[in-house]
Amino acid sequence: xxxxxxxxxxxxxxxxxxxxxxxxxxxxxxxxxxxxxxxxxxxxxxxxxxxxxxxxxxxxxxxxxxxxxxxxxxxxxxxxxxxxxxxxxxxxxxxxxxxxxxxxxxxxxxxxxxxxxxxxxxxxxxxxxxxxxxxxxxxxxxxxxxxxxxxxxxxxxxxxxxxxxxxxxxxxxxxxxxxxxxxxxxxxxxxxxxxxxxxxxxxxxxxxxxxxxxxxxxxxxxxxxxxxxxxxxxxxxxxxxxxxxxxxxxxxxxxxxxxxxxxxxxxxxxxxxxxxxxxxxxxxxxxxxxxxxxxxxxxxxxxxxxxxxxxxxxxxxxxxxxxxxxxxxxxxxxxxxxxxxxxxxxxxxxxxxxxxxxxxxxxxxxxxxxxxxxxxxxxxxxxxxxxxxxxxxxxxxxxxxxxxxxxxxxxxxxxxxxxxxxxxxxxxxxxxxxxxxxxxxxxxxxxxxxxxxxxxxxxxxxxxxxxxxxxxxxxxxxxxxxxxxxxxxxxxxxxxxxxxxxxxxxxxxxxxxxxxxxxxxxxxxxxxxxxxxxxxxxxxxxxxxxxx
Amino acid sequence: xxxxxxxxxxxxxxxxxxxxxxxxxxxxxxxxxxxxxxxxxxxxxxxxxxxxxxxxxxxxxxxxxxxxxxxxxxxxxxxxxxxxxxxxxxxxxxxxxxxxxxxxxxxxxxxxxxxxxxxxxxxxxxxxxxxxxxxxxxxxxxxxxxxxxxxxxxxxxxxxxxxxxxxxxxxxxxxxxxxxxxxxxxxxxxxxxxxxxxxxxxxxxxxxxxxxxxxxxxxxxxxxxxxxxxxxxxxxxxxxxxxxxxxxxxxxxxxxxxxxxxxxxxxxxxxxxxxxxxxxxxxxxxxxxxxxxxxxxxxxxxxxxxxxxxxxxxxxxxxxxxxxxxxxxxxxxxxxxxxxxxxxxxxxxxxxxxxxxxxxxxxxxxxxxxxxxxxxxxxxxxxxxxxxxxxxxxxxxxxxxxxxxxxxxxxxxxxxxxxxxxxxxxxxxxxxxxxxxxxxx
Numbered sequence: 001x002x003x004x005x006x007x008x009x010x011x012x013x014x015x016x017x018x019x020x021x022x023x024x025x026x027x028x029x030x031x032x033x034x035x036x037x038x039x040x041x042x043x044x045x046x047x048x049x050x051x052x053x054x055x056x057x058x059x060x061x062x063x064x065x066x067x068x069x070x071x072x073x074x075x076x077x078x079x080x081x082x083x084x085x086x087x088x089x090x091x092x093x094x095x096x097x098x099x100x101x102x103x104x105x106x107x108x109x110x111x112x113x114x115x116x117x118x119x120x121x122x123x124x125x126x127x128x129x130x131x132x133x134x135x136x137x138x139x140x141x142x143x144x145x146x147x148x149x150x151x152x153x154x155x156x157x158x159x160x161x162x163x164x165x166x167x168x169x170x171x172x173x174x175x176x177x178x179x180x181x182x183x184x185x186x187x188x189x190x191x192x193x194x195x196x197x198x199x200x201x202x203x204x205x206x207x208x209x210x211x212x213x214x215x216x217x218x219x220x221x222x223x224x225x226x227x228x229x230x231x232x233x234x235x236x237x238x239x240x241x242x243x244x245x246x247x248x249x250x251x252x253x254x255x256x257x258x259x260x261x262x263x264x265x266x267x268x269x270x271x272x273x274x275x276x277x278x279x280x281x282x283x284x285x286x287x288x289x290x291x292x293x294x295x296x297x298x299x300x301x302x303x304x305x306x307x308x309x310x311x312x313x314x315x316x317x318x319x320x321x322x323x324x325x326x327x328x329x330x331x332x333x334x335x336x337x338x339x340x341x342x343x344x345x346x347x348x349x350x351x352x353x354x355x356x357x358x359x360x361x362x363x364x365x366x367x368x369x370x371x372x373x374x375x376x377x378x379x380x381x382x383x384x385x386x387x388x389x390x391x392x393x394x395x396x397x398x399x400x401x402x403x404x405x406x407x408x409x410x411x412x413x414x415x416x417x418x419x420x421x422x423x424x425x426x427x428x429x430x431x432x433x434x435x436x437x438x439x440x441x442x443x444x445x446x447x448x449x450x451x452x453x454x455x456x457x458x459x460x461x462x463x464x465x466x467x468x469x470x471x472x473x474x475x476x477x478x479x480x481x482x483x484x485x486x487x488x489x490x491x492x493x494x495x496x497x498x499x500x501x502x503x504x505x506x507x508x509x510x511x512x513x514x515x516x517x518x519x520x521x522x523x524x525x526x527x528x529x530x531x532x533x534x535x536x537x538x539x540x541x542x543x544x545x546x547x548x
Numbered sequence: 549x550x551x552x553x554x555x556x557x558x559x560x561x562x563x564x565x566x567x568x569x570x571x572x573x574x575x576x577x578x579x580x581x582x583x584x585x586x587x588x589x590x591x592x593x594x595x596x597x598x599x600x601x602x603x604x605x606x607x608x609x610x611x612x613x614x615x616x617x618x619x620x621x622x623x624x625x626x627x628x629x630x631x632x633x634x635x636x637x638x639x640x641x642x643x644x645x646x647x648x649x650x651x652x653x654x655x656x657x658x659x660x661x662x663x664x665x666x667x668x669x670x671x672x673x674x675x676x677x678x679x680x681x682x683x684x685x686x687x688x689x690x691x692x693x694x695x696x697x698x699x700x701x702x703x704x705x706x707x708x709x710x711x712x713x714x715x716x717x718x719x720x721x722x723x724x725x726x727x728x729x730x731x732x733x734x735x736x737x738x739x740x741x742x743x744x745x746x747x748x749x750x751x752x753x754x755x756x757x758x759x760x761x762x763x764x765x766x767x768x769x770x771x772x773x774x775x776x777x778x779x780x781x782x783x784x785x786x787x788x789x790x791x792x793x794x795x796x797x798x799x800x801x802x803x804x805x806x807x808x809x810x811x812x813x814x815x816x817x818x819x820x821x822x823x824x825x826x827x828x829x830x831x832x833x834x835x836x837x838x839x840x841x842x843x844x845x846x847x848x849x850x851x852x853x854x855x856x857x858x859x860x861x862x863x864x865x866x867x868x869x870x871x872x873x874x875x876x877x878x879x880x881x882x883x884x885x886x887x888x889x890x891x892x893x894x895x896x897x898x899x900x901x902x903x904x905x906x907x908x909x910x911x912x913x914x915x916x917x918x919x920x921x922x923x924x925x926x927x928x929x930x931x932x933x934x935x936x937x938x939x940x941x942x943x944x945x946x947x948x949x950x951x952x953x954x955x956x957x958x959x960x961x962x963x964x965x966x967x968x969x970x971x972x973x974x975x976x977x978x979x980x981x982x983x984x985x986x987x988x989x
Contacts, residue, residue: 090902145698149696149698215713219713414741416741416742418741423698423702423744425712425713436785436786437789438751438789438793438796439751439753440789441786441793442765442794445790449766450766453766522778523779526775529778530778531771531775534771534772534775537772538776541779542779543779543780543784543786543787547786
C-alpha cells in the first residue's frame with residue numbers, strides 16, 4: 001500500500017469517526033458514508049447549528065445538577081457544612097459530630113461523581129463528538145487536579161463553564177475563562193499571589209507566587225521554548241497579583257488601620273469606588289487591589305503600566321496573539337488529531353491560520369481536517385488510543401445503553417488515566433509512548449473480555465436506590481429531599497446485582513458497526529475461527545481496535 | 549458579604565486530606581468499589597503485572613545485582629515520635645500528652661544512643677539496630693516549604709522539589725541509569741495503580757495487594773489465551789507488548805502458586821503489610837531481575853488524638869515494624885543485597901496541637917535498613933529543638949536534603965556515578981557529607 005497516498009474511499013468514514021469522534025456507534029459508519037466525510041466534518045465543526053442533542057441525553061445532563069451550580073453555590077452547599085461541623089466540634093471528637101462530618105464528606109463526593117458521569121455519558125452518547133474530543137483535549141491542556149483541596153468540588157464546574165463553551169471559539173476567551181476560574185486559581189496557586197508589602201499582604205498572602213505565571217506560558221500558551229525568560233515569569237507574576245478567589249471581609253482592625261487610609265489615598269488619585277468591597281460574584285473570581293502590585297512592568301519586551309486588573313487582561317492578550325502560542329497550540333492539536341509526530345508542513349499553515357484569524361480555534365481545525373496530511377494513508381489508524389479513548393470507544397462500538405459508568409471510569413483508573421486525576425499541570429500525554437506497555441495490554445484485554453462476555457454490569461444502575469437513606473442516616477438528609485436522594489444514589493453500600501447478567505454484545509453487529517474492511521485479514525480469520533462467544537472480545541481486543 | 553473565609557481557603561483547616569475530604573475520597577471510593585466489583589472485571593480481575601524479561605535477563609555479568617526498596621508513608625508520619633529526642637527536655641515540654649515516655653518508664657522509648665530512642669511499637673526492629681543494619685537520618689526532608697500533602701508527595705516522588713512540571717519519578721529515572729537490559733519487572737510496585745515515583749519512560753510492573761494478585765483472569769484460560777495469541781503474532785510494538793504481558797502473567801501465576809503451597813505448609817498467613825512484604829520478598833528472592841520495588845502505606849496524618857506509646861500512631865507503627873522485620877526474614881540471603889528506605893513527605897509540628905495531635909510540619913526522619921547499611925547510628929546534624937532552631941519557629945528544621953542519603957545509596961549501593969545521579973536528581977544540592985558513610989563500601 002502506498003504510504004504517502006491518500007486513504008481509500010472505503011476507509012474514509014471510519015477514519016473521520018476515529019478522529020473526530022470516539023469511534024463509531026452502531027449505524028455511524030453507514031451514515032457518514034451516505035453523508036460524505038466532508039459534510040460530517042462540517043456538521044461537527046458547527047454543532048450548535050447542525051447537530052441537535054437528543055432529548056434523553058439533555059435530560060440526563062440536566063439531572064447532574066451539581067454540574068450546573070456556580071463555584072459559590074458549590075462552596076456553600078458542599079464545603080460550608082464540613083466547615084460548620086468542624087467548628088462545632090473543635091477537635092473534641094464528639095461522636096455525633098463525627099458522623100455528621102463523615103456524611104458531609106460523603107456528600108462532597110457527589111460533585112466529582114456527577115462531573116465524571118456527565119463527561120463519560122456525553123462522550124459515549126453525545127452526537128457532538130468533536131465537541132467532546134475537544135473538551136477532553138482542552139481540559140487536559142488546562143489541566144486541574146481533582147485531588148487538590150477545593151478542586152474536588154470545582155473541577156466539574158471548571159470544565160462546564162471555562163472549557164466547554166470555548167472549545168471551538170477564540171483561544172483568548174478560553175484562556176481568560178480558565179485564568180479566572182477558582183479551580184485554576186487554586187490549583188496553580190495564583191489566588192495567593194500577592195505583591196510583597198501591599199496592604200493586603202499578610203498571613204498566607206505573603207508574597208509572589210509564580211506558579212501560574214510560569215505554567216500559563218510554558219504549558220497553556222507559548223510552550224517551553226516559546227521565547228520567554230525567568231524575568232518574564234516574574235513580571236507576569238507581578239502583573240497577576242491580586243487575581244484570586246473572593247474572600248470574607250477583612251477584620252475591622254485591618255480596615256481601620258490600613259484599608260481606609262489606602263482608600264483615601266486612592267480617592268486622592270480620583271479612583272471611583274475605591275473603598276467599596278464588591279459583593280461576591282457566583283464565579284468567585286475576585287481581583288483584590290489591596291494585594292496588587294501597581295508599579296509598571298516590562299513583560300515580553302513591552303512596558304505594561306500599573307493599572308490593576310487590566311494589566312492581566314493585556315498580558316493574556318499578548319500571550320494569546322504570540323506566534324509561539326500559534327505554533328505550540330497547532331502542534332498539540334495536530335498531535336492529538338493526526339499523528340504523534342506531526343510534520344512542519346502541517347504545523348506551519350495551522351499556525352499561520354491561527355495568527356490570521358486572531359486565534360480562532362474552529363478555523364485552525366477546519367484547515368487541519370482539510371489538509372492532505374490528515375488524509376494520508378500512513379496516518380490511518382496510526383494513533384494508539386489512550387485509556388480514555390479506548391474505554392469510550394468500546395462502549396460506543398458495542399452500543400450498550402450504559403446506566404452504570406463505574407466499570408468504565410474504574411478501568412480508566414486502572415489503566416493509569418483516572419478522569420480528572422492527573423496531578424501535574426501538563427496533563428496526560430496523548431502518544432503511544434505513554435500508553436503502550438505490557439501491563440496496559442493485559443488490562444485492556446481483560447476489560448474487552450469482560451465486556452464481550454457480558455460480565456460488566458453496564459446496563460443497570462449501580463445501587464438499589466432505596467438502600468442509601470438508611471445507610472446515611474439523619475445528618476445527610478439536611479439538604480432536603482432531593483439532596484437526600486443524591487446521597488442515596490452515591491453513598492449506598494454496593495451489593496451484588498440481582499438478576500441475569502448483561503446480554504453480551506453481538507459480534508456480528510459489532511463487525512457491521514465498524515464497517516467492512518475495518519479488520520485486517522489476520523484478525524478477521526482469528527475472529528472467525530474462535531468460539532462464537534469470544535468473538536466480541538476478540539474484536540474489541542484486536543490490534544485494529546487499539547488504534548484510531 | 550464575601551463568601552469564603554480566607555483562613556479556610558488558606559488551609560488553616562490544616563490539611564487538604566482532611567479539609568476537603570472529597571479530595572482523595574473519590575480515589576478511595578472508586579478503588580474500593582472496584583475491588584468489590586471484582587465480579588465486574590472479575591473477570592477483569594484485571595491483574596496487573598507486566599514484564600518481559602522475567603526470565604531472560606543476563607544480569608550476572610553486569611556485576612551489581614543490588615536491590616532498592618522504597619516504602620512511602622503517605623500522610624506525613626510524625627518523625628519526632630518515631631525517633632524520639634528523649635534526651636531533650638524541650639521535647640517533653642512541647643508534647644505534654646503525646647510524648648513517648650523516658651527510657652525505662654512503662655511504654656517508654658527504646659533507647660538508641662542516649663539521646664535518641666525508638667518508639668516502643670518499633671520493638672520488632674530492635675534486633676536490626678543491634679546487628680547494625682538499621683540506621684536513621686534525622687532532621688531530613690525536602691527543602692520546599694510547602695505543607696501541602698499533595699505538593700510535598702509530588703516533589704518527593706518526582707525528586708525535584710519546587711518544580712511542578714517534572715514528568716517522571718526519580719525511581720523511574722533510576723531504572724534508566726541502571727546498566728544492562730531493561731525488563732518490565734526491573735521495577736515492581738505493590739498497589740492498585742502505578743505511583744508517581746515509578747512513572748516514566750522505563751517499564752515497571754504493578755501488582756495488586758492482598759488476595760487480588762492471585763485471582764484468575766479470563767486470559768488465563770487456555771482457549772481464550774489461544775484466541776488472543778492469534779491476534780498478536782507480529783513484531784509490531786503492540787504484539788510485542790502483548791506477548792511480554794502474557795509471559796509475565798504466567799511467571800507470576802507460577803510464583804503465586806508456589807507461595808500458596810508454602811502457606812499451606814502450616815505457616816500462619818500473614819496479614820496486612822506483612823502479607824505484602826512477604827509476597828514482595830518471595831518475588832525478589834526468586835527473581836533476581838527485580839532491582840527496584842515500591843510500597844506505600846497511609847494513615848499517618850495524625851491531626852487528632854495521635855496518642856503516645858499507645859494509640860493511633862502506635863497502631864500504625866506496629867504493623868509497619870512487624871512487616872519490615874518479617875521482610876528481612878523472608879528475604880533470607882537477599883537481605884545482604886537489599887537496601888530499604890522509608891520516607892514520608894514532611895514531618896509534623898514540634899508542639900502538639902489543641903486536639904492532642906500534630907499538624908503539618910517540615911523536617912522528618914528517614915529510615916535506612918538492609919544488609920549493606922552501616923547501621924546502629926542516627927545520621928544527620930541535629931539542629932536542636934529550642935525555638936530559634938526550629939523552622940519557622942514551629943517545626944524541626946531540615947539539615948539533610950532527602951536526596952542526599954538517597955544519592956549515597958544510589959552511588960555506593962546501586963553503583964551509579966555522579967553524572968548519573970545528577971540525571972536522577974537534576975539541580976540537587978551539593979552533598980553535605982552527613983550521610984556519606986551510610987552504606988558499607
